[in-house]
Amino acid sequence: MADASKIEKFQQAVEADPHDELANFSLGAALMEADRADEAGPCFQRVLAVNPQHSKAHEMLARAQIKTGHTDLAIDTLRNGYQLAHRKGDVAPAKAMAALLEELGEALPETTEKKAPESVGVQGDGSFVCRRCGGNxxxxxxxPFKGDLGQLIADSVCQMCWTQWVGQGTKVINELRLPMYDPKAQEMYDRHMKEFL
Incomplete structure (x- = not known):
């Protein structure tokens, strides 16, 4: 269960900047952990107002809606979120939303666009398609750094999205107070980066 000081810290961050995507998401997650879904839902709605492409926020909003008895809203949120996650190739949120739809007795929505490896990065005609924003x-x-993940990012993420992540990554480090010398902190940072990109 999330402790009150953690929730208070995230509330202060949201009050300081109501449009802070990470602070709103973190507050919503902490409230869900504290079994306060009625307060968590609006946090995830604010995340989606700032970034409608945030697959995990769709999933978490739907979970809050289910816990508060708004199943019809949750089904709509899950359908939209599933299609978005599928388009973006966000496998974990797509699977989670598919499982929730199944639990609610709902069929998976048909996806209009399929995520294919050749749909991002350098195309046959030499053009480039970013996996995050779909831009060219x-x-x-x-x-941006050594290793397979660095190469994947260089091959499939545009400069604008990477620049946005650098700013967001700084917020992740500062707001979560991640000691980057700790391997667990590095794992958490990488998880946020993969989710963002």
Whole structure:
């Protein structure tokens, strides 16, 4: 269960900047953990107002809606979120939303666009498609860091989305107070980065 000081810290961050996507999401997650779904729902709605492409926020909003007895709203949220997650290739949220729809006795919505590996990165005609925003560039000039993940990002994320992540990543480190020398903190940072990108 989330402790009151954690919730208070995130509430202060939201009060300081009501449009802070990470602060709203973190507050909503902490409230859900504290079994306060009625307060968590609006947090996830604010995340989606700032970033309608946030697949995990769709999932968490639907969970809050289910817990508060708003099943019809949850079904709509899950259908929209599932289609979005499928389009973006966000596998974990898509699976979670599919399971929730199944639990509610609902069929999976048909997806209009399929996520295919060749749909992002450099195309056959030399153009570039960003996996996050669907835009066509400009792409990163070099890998942002070593390793497979760095190469994946360089191959499939545009410069604008990477720049947005750098700002968001700084917020993740500061708001979650991540000591980056700790491997667990690095894992949490990487998880947020993969979710964002």
């Amino acid at each position: 560039g400009p792409r990163l000039e070099k890998t």
